[in-house]
Amino acid sequence: MHAMNQPRRAEDALEDLKAGLGAHTVLTGADVPARNCNDWSAQLPRRPLAVVRPVDATGVSQAVAACRAAGLPFVPQGGMTGLCGGATPEAGWVAISLERMSGIEEIDTASATMTVKAGTPLEVIQNAADAAGFLFPLDLGSRGSCAIGGNLSTNAGGNRVIRYGMTRDLVLGLEVVLADGTVVTNLNKLLKNNAGYDLKHLFIGSEGTLGIITRVVLRLFPKPRSTMAALCALSDYDAVVTLLGEARNGLGSNLSAFEVMWPDYWQVVTERVGVRAPVGSGHGFYVLVETHGSDEVADSARFQAWLEGMMEHGVLADAAVAQSHAQTQAFWAVRDACAEFGQVLGPHVSYDIGLVVARMDAFATRCKAALSAGIPDCESVYYGHIGDGNLHLVAWVPELAIEQQPKAAMDAIIYGLVRELGGSISAEHGIGTLKKPWLGHARSEPEIALMRTLKTALDPDNLLNPGKVI
Amino acid sequence: MHAMNQPRRAEDALEDLKAGLGAHTVLTGADVPARNCNDWSAQLPRRPLAVVRPVDATGVSQAVAACRAAGLPFVPQGGMTGLCGGATPEAGWVAISLERMSGIEEIDTASATMTVKAGTPLEVIQNAADAAGFLFPLDLGSRGSCAIGGNLSTNAGGNRVIRYGMTRDLVLGLEVVLADGTVVTNLNKLLKNNAGYDLKHLFIGSEGTLGIITRVVLRLFPKPRSTMAALCALSDYDAVVTLLGEARNGLGSNLSAFEVMWPDYWQVVTERVGVRAPVGSGHGFYVLVETHGSDEVADSARFQAWLEGMMEHGVLADAAVAQSHAQTQAFWAVRDACAEFGQVLGPHVSYDIGLVVARMDAFATRCKAALSAGIPDCESVYYGHIGDGNLHLVAWVPELAIEQQPKAAMDAIIYGLVRELGGSISAEHGIGTLKKPWLGHARSEPEIALMRTLKTALDPDNLLNPGKVI
Incomplete structure (x- = not known):
């Protein structure tokens, strides 16, 4: 006793x-x-x-x-x-x-929801949705290994946020175990439920510091019946911003990806990774535009017409349209070639920045110059889901081991610029411990104090994942 | 001193x-x-x-x-x-x-966001978005009078949630004054921002009990270039559920409304309100289907083909397609005729229920019978945004003044059935003081305890809108 x-x-x-x-x-x-x-x-x-x-x-x-x-x-x-x-x-x-704790508990086709255990791998959920005639749109490179509970805890993003939203937007209900052991079950399946405070958003994106998610109710979406893709070349960033606006207006809610690649990224993936380039080099910017629609013939005609309009109006310098599923995959291979950076660049440091669309190129230009000037031999490349306000960048000093990379100096330059331009130090990956020292660059003191108030209220003994995020 | x-x-x-x-x-x-x-x-x-x-x-x-x-x-x-x-x-x-505190501070066309003061009327925001070439999709009957801060505080819904989401889904950033007077400014414009806890969802839908929203960053959407509408008649609820699934699949993300009317509602609005009915009476159900698209010609062809398919497969008993904007408005007049209930029914009590799609008709049938059996002369009619899990119902005893209506007995019957069928006592309107006694019918004791933990943490002296919601 x-x-x-x-x-x-x-x-x-x-x-x-x-x-x-x-x-x-x-x-x-x-x-x-x-x-x-x-x-x-x-x-x-x-x-x-x-x-x-x-x-x-x-x-x-x-x-x-x-x-x-x-x-x-x-x-x-x-x-x-x-x-x-x-x-x-x-x-x-x-x-x-x-x-x-892995497995699918229920698919409710009338409500278009799926109830799953939190340890279920994302890919299992994607496949089960597909087999039931639906799409579960969250998709990331780690789909075979990551668990949906972790996707929720980090509010994972991925490629098609512009169309379907972040993980947060795909969740209707939760079961969660609080830091005191209480099981709170809120397996809501309703899009509309205003009976009291919305509790699920507390636990989504808080990286396991406020509770342990054990079950999840997910939203399912209609399966797209058509996919259109184009790889576009543009002369400058103004044209990229124009193209984004025109894509939103002209392609409407079908727009499912708008992936921008700066020329430094393009050079690395075409010359060093060696992916086949659907358009020529030497342009100012490259953009992968994709739509998900429900009518192959009509969507194809509309996509072609929209692209032709963009060419005629001088927004595009060049463009290639995917004529098959294989070509769509080949276009995505250019964007996904960043997965090979470890092979071709060697040890490098990855960043995941949030910025308003209008400031992305100013950031990239200034950041590249500052890294180059401030850190001997430092190189960097830029790409991202700009329609979501999300820029990825990779920085490295060639031939240094990962523990020798000057990460602290890179952090200071990059997060300093993020603060100056009013951005976020993490668009998708979260804070954890690695970005915690920089949280004050993206969130104000009153915001962080409020986060602490929540942490203290839900975990007064500070035993649940202590020291993470804040 | x-x-x-x-x-x-x-x-x-x-x-x-x-x-x-x-x-x-x-x-x-x-x-x-x-x-x-x-x-x-x-x-x-x-x-x-x-x-x-x-x-x-x-x-x-x-x-x-x-x-x-x-x-x-x-x-x-x-x-x-x-x-x-x-x-x-x-x-x-x-x-x-x-x-x-009314007025629009900024429209960022590249980020597709609008920053407004919290006292700005919804209609002012809708018009400003329109003038800037965007759609702000939130829409409710009180658009000319309601303020956006109140829309956030109640997480307002409205007609097009199935396409654009609740108010919560239309917000990117907030400025809020806490119960201790601290101003927390988080005027985020990024779709993706995972730098620490998401604080905005604490204040959205908590009915002014956790903080006072003073400024808001809203998402803007592409303006629809086409609107299609049909008023459909169906024989039974199974056909309605089939039609909803087929609408999601066949009309994809263009589907902007799916409004279901039970025959009792239809009878009141066609016979007593006197709206012109686009299809005949005597059917089991009526559904207003609407799409927002970006291509008038293609969307029209697709909508027609989809409807013809539904007729051929026997899902629809009858349907009328709007041939003009005026006809679309006439179809919506049937659905909006509930605004005239005060004139034609006299004093009545309105309810705003959340239920999974599959249980809606069971609820309506049992509720109507229970009200009729339990309360002498009680009548009721049913309608709602069923794709969102939202059922409205209106109950009344003819010729009784509002203060004589047996609201307590109605509440007990209706919220008792909501609890039995696992629904929500409020899909859109919130809890306030009027529904507070029934919160336990929709939320569990651990959920309500967690709401109290949040309230105590953010307002320990219980001076901010005390006694509301919980």
């Missing part, structure tokens, strides 16, 4: 948990798998005291209770594909992994 | 506020206008101690400080068009009205 308010010994708490949830649910010592020691960010792995793998919210609640009894910090884990350290444990912590 | 922690006399605090903000900013006693004493719900007016009408967030913050110093509860007010008492003051409260 242990006295009230007296912390239990960690070993005792974990032994009791093994007795309650089954020994295979609680892994300790040498049994802790490597996958639970780190996410996909380039940090050193950190071995937690234990990994607990419950099969339902009740099990998660029991794991939380055991951690609380022993005063152990705990971190929720999904697919471990994050890029900012949000799911990485520290020594002495307990990792509560949702990997065994 | 007054001692710390010693409440000031209310008169002194208001006098100081007059000195600071100008005498015309603070109205007391007989100068309190009637408009600030009640919203559009059928409650008795309640005269506040004072109405403060600041012109900016600093003024709101000063008003909050004065209220806090004197220990006076305060309530934010917009257009006063709410239906649940959320903005109604109590005797002894101070109403902080945003009516003088």
Whole structure:
């Protein structure tokens, strides 16, 4: 027996948990798998005291209770594909992994919703939606490994945000275990529900610091029946902004991607990665425009006519239209070639910036010059989902190992410019631990104070993923 | 001078506020206008101690400080068009009205955003978007009177949620004054911004109980270039559900309204309101289907072909297609005829229910029978935005005055069925004070406890719109 308010010994708490949830649910010592020691960010792995793998919210609640009894910090884990350290444990912590909470519980075709367990991989959800005649539009490179609970915790973005929104916009209901172990079930399936505060948005995008998401109700969308794609070349950024406005107006809600590539990016992917370029080099900008529609013939005619109009009005310098699914994929290969940067550039540092559309090129130009001037031999390339206000950039000093890359100097230059131009230090990847020192560059002191108020209210003992985000 | 922690006399605090903000900013006693004493719900007016009408967030913050110093509860007010008492003051409260904080600060065409002051009427925003070549899609009957800050506070819905989402989905950034007077400015214009917790969703839909919204960044959308509409007759609810699925698939993201009318509603509006019916009576259901597209010719052909397919497959019993803007308006007149219920039915009680699509007709059938059996002479009619999970119903006992209508008995029957069928007691109008006793029928005890945790964290002294929602 242990006295009230007296912390239990960690070993005792974990032994009791093994007795309650089954020994295979609680892994300790040498049994802790490597996958639970780190996410996909380039940090050193950190071995937690234990990994607990419950099969339902009740099990998660029991794991939380055991951690609380022993005063152990705990971190929720999904697919471990994050890029900012949000799911990485520290020594002495307990990792509560949702990997065994995987599966689709219900597809409601009339309501166009799917209810899933939080550990379900994104690709499983995409395929189940497809088999039921729907589209689940969230898509990222890590689709086979990432879990939907992690997608929610980081409010994942991806390529088609301009059409379908962020993960936040694809969620109708949640089940969540709070830091005190309470299970809050709000598996709402209604688009419209104004009965009291909306609680789900607290937990979406807060990187597992306010609660542990255990089940999710997702929105499903009609499957697109047509996909059109063009790779466009333009002379300057003004033309890119014009094209974006015309795409919104002329292609309407079918517009599903507007991916901009600066010439430095184009050069790397065509010359060094070696992807086949559908249009010639030497242009000021390249844009991949894609639509999702519901009528192959009409959408094709409309897309062609719109492109011809853009050519005639001088907005485009050149353009190639995909004539087949294979060509559409080839166009995306140019945009997705950034996945090969590790191979061709060697060690590099990736950034994920938010900026208003009008300031993107000013940022890219100034940032490239500042990196080049401030860090000897530093190179950088720029690309992004500009319709969403999202710019990616990659910076590196050739032939330096990843731990030798001058990341601190890069951070200072890049996030300094972000602050000056009123942008965000993270459009999609989140804050975790890696970007935490820079949060004040994107959010004001009253905003951060309010985040702390929320954290303190929901986790007064600061045991749930402490030290992340704020 | 007054001692710390010693409440000031209310008169002194208001006098100081007059000195600071100008005498015309603070109205007391007989100068309190009637408009600030009640919203559009059928409650008795309640005269506040004072109405403060600041012109900016600093003024709101000063008003909050004065209220806090004197220990006076305060309530934010917009257009006063709410239906649940959320903005109604109590005797002894101070109403902080945003009516003088009206105007559009910026339209960013590249980012497709508009920044407005919270007291701006919705219709002003709609017109400004239109003039700038955009659509701001939120639309409600009270558009000329309601303020955008109130639309956010209640997370207003309206007719085109199926296409554009609720108010929540149309907001990118906020400025808000907290209950302690802190101004939190987060005028984000980025679709993607994952730098720390998303704070805006705390304040959207919380009916002015967590903060006072003072400025808003709104998303703008491409203007539709085509509108198609059909009024469809169907034999049964299964056909309605089939039609909804086929509309989502066949009309894709152009689908902008799917308004279902039960035959009791149809009978009242065609026979008693006297609107001209585009299709004959005697059918099981009526559905107004509308699309917003970007290509008049292609969209028209596609809409016609889709409707013909629905006729051929026996989903539709009959249908009329609008051939002109005037006919589209005539079709909407059938759906909007509920605005005339006061004239033709006399005093009645309106409800705003959320339910999954599959259970809507079961609810309507059981509810009508239960009201009829449980309340002598009680009549009811049913209609709604079913694609959003939103059913409206109106119940009344003929020839009783509004205060004689057996609202408590109606509430018990209707909200009892909502609980049984797992629905929501409010799809769009909110909770305010009128629906507060029934919140437990739609939200669980842990959910309500979490709402209380948030309220306590953000307003520990319970001075900001106390007693509303929870």
